[in-house]
Amino acid sequence: MSPVGRTAAALRRYRHPRQLHPGAWWLWAIGMAVACTSTTNPVLLALMVALVSLVVVVRRPDAPWAMSFGMYLWLGLFILIVRTGFRIVFSGDGPTVLFTIPFPQPPDWIADQGGRLFGPVSAEALLSGLYDGVRLAAMVICVGAANSLANAKRMLAAVPPAFYELGTVIVVAVSVFPQLAESVRRVTRARQLRADGSSRRHWLRQVMMPVFVDALDRSILLAASMDSRGYGRRTVQSVAFRRVTSGLLVLAVLLLCVAAYALFDPASFGGLGRQLLVGALAAAAAAMFLAGRRSQHTRYRPDRWHLAETLVAACGVATAAGFRQLVVSEPETLYPSIFPLEWPVVTVPALLLCLVGALPVLLAPPVAGVSQPQGRVAVADRPAALSLRLTGTP
Incomplete structure (x- = not known):
C-alpha cells in the first residue's frame, strides 16, 4: 500500500465512531478544572465554561448517564448565587458603597468578634464574591463534563488490581449524581405520560420520593449483582x-x-x-x-488507549500548564484587581489557551451510540441486567 493509502487508512481508523477511553476525558476535565483554579477573571472563566459546554454537547454519547450536564449547570448557578449572597450578608465593606441593607445592631458578643450582618454593600465585596463563585462553579461544571462524557463504570476496567476496591468506591461516588439525574428524568417522563396536572407544591412528594425509592432499588440490585459475581474474593496466600x-x-x-x-x-x-x-x-x-495479585477479577474488553486519547488528555494538561505559567508572567490578567476596581482584560495567550482546551471537539473521534438492538445488553449494563435476572424482575 502506498504512503497515501496508509495515511488514509490510519485517518479512517482514527475517525471511526467509538467511545473514547474514560480516563482521557477525566484527564482533560481535571486539566480544565486546574486551569479554572488559576484565575478569577470572570471573562476567562465564562469562556472556559462555554467551551467545556460545547465539547459536552458535541461529544457526549446518547446514554442516560450523559444527560446530567444540565443539572451541573444549574448547580454551578446555585453556587454562584450562594457565594455572592454570603459576601453581601457577612462582608460587604469597601470604599465604593452601592447600597445599604438596614439590619438591627448585632449583639455585643458578635460585634466584639468583628462580625456583622448586612449594612453597606460595596462593589468590591460584591465582585469578590462573584469572582470566587464563578471560579468554584466553573470547577464543578468541569467535573460534570467528565461525568457526562465518560462512563464511570468503564473506569473499573482501567484501575490497577491493587486499587480495585478503592476504584469501585470512587466510581460509585462520582456516578451518584448522573444516576439521580437519570431517575429524575425517568420519573418526570412518567408523570408527563400520565398527563399529571397537579400543582408544583406536590412536586416533592410526586417526584423526589419516587427518585429516592428508585435509587434505593438500584442500590439493592447492584449489591445483588456484585454478590453474585464474587466481589471481594481474595486468593489464598501464604x-x-x-x-x-x-x-x-x-x-x-x-x-x-x-x-x-x-x-x-x-x-x-x-x-x-x-x-x-x-x-x-x-x-x-x-x-x-x-x-x-491478591485480587482476582475478570475484565471484559477493557478500553484501549490510542492516539485520540493522548491528544484529548494533552489538551487539558496543556491548558492547565499554560495557565500556571501565566500566573507568573501575567498575574494582572488572571487576577483582576478589586482594590482599586479594574475592568477584567483578556490577552491573546490566555485566549489561545482557552481554545486549546476546546480542541477535543475536533480531535476526539465521532461518538458511537450505546443503544443496543432488542435482545442484547450493553457491556456497561450487564451487571444490572444480571441482577434483574437474579431477583426475578421482568
Missing part, C-alpha cells in the same frame, strides 16, 4: 507473602517521609533526598504489584 507485602508498604511510607524531610533540608542527609524518593516509589510499586 503468611510470608502477606508479610512481605505489608513490609514493603511500611518501608515505602517510611522512605517517603524521610525523603520529604531530606528534600526540604538537603544538608541533613547529604543531598540523598532524590535517591530516597526513588527508593520509596520503587518499594510502593513493588507493594502494589504484590497486593494486586
Whole structure:
C-alpha cells in the first residue's frame, strides 16, 4: 500500500465512531478544572465554561448517564448565587458603597468578634464574591463534563488490581449524581405520560420520593449483582507473602517521609533526598504489584488507549500548564484587581489557551451510540441486567 493509502487508512481508523477511553476525558476535565483554579477573571472563566459546554454537547454519547450536564449547570448557578449572597450578608465593606441593607445592631458578643450582618454593600465585596463563585462553579461544571462524557463504570476496567476496591468506591461516588439525574428524568417522563396536572407544591412528594425509592432499588440490585459475581474474593496466600507485602508498604511510607524531610533540608542527609524518593516509589510499586495479585477479577474488553486519547488528555494538561505559567508572567490578567476596581482584560495567550482546551471537539473521534438492538445488553449494563435476572424482575 502506498504512503497515501496508509495515511488514509490510519485517518479512517482514527475517525471511526467509538467511545473514547474514560480516563482521557477525566484527564482533560481535571486539566480544565486546574486551569479554572488559576484565575478569577470572570471573562476567562465564562469562556472556559462555554467551551467545556460545547465539547459536552458535541461529544457526549446518547446514554442516560450523559444527560446530567444540565443539572451541573444549574448547580454551578446555585453556587454562584450562594457565594455572592454570603459576601453581601457577612462582608460587604469597601470604599465604593452601592447600597445599604438596614439590619438591627448585632449583639455585643458578635460585634466584639468583628462580625456583622448586612449594612453597606460595596462593589468590591460584591465582585469578590462573584469572582470566587464563578471560579468554584466553573470547577464543578468541569467535573460534570467528565461525568457526562465518560462512563464511570468503564473506569473499573482501567484501575490497577491493587486499587480495585478503592476504584469501585470512587466510581460509585462520582456516578451518584448522573444516576439521580437519570431517575429524575425517568420519573418526570412518567408523570408527563400520565398527563399529571397537579400543582408544583406536590412536586416533592410526586417526584423526589419516587427518585429516592428508585435509587434505593438500584442500590439493592447492584449489591445483588456484585454478590453474585464474587466481589471481594481474595486468593489464598501464604503468611510470608502477606508479610512481605505489608513490609514493603511500611518501608515505602517510611522512605517517603524521610525523603520529604531530606528534600526540604538537603544538608541533613547529604543531598540523598532524590535517591530516597526513588527508593520509596520503587518499594510502593513493588507493594502494589504484590497486593494486586491478591485480587482476582475478570475484565471484559477493557478500553484501549490510542492516539485520540493522548491528544484529548494533552489538551487539558496543556491548558492547565499554560495557565500556571501565566500566573507568573501575567498575574494582572488572571487576577483582576478589586482594590482599586479594574475592568477584567483578556490577552491573546490566555485566549489561545482557552481554545486549546476546546480542541477535543475536533480531535476526539465521532461518538458511537450505546443503544443496543432488542435482545442484547450493553457491556456497561450487564451487571444490572444480571441482577434483574437474579431477583426475578421482568
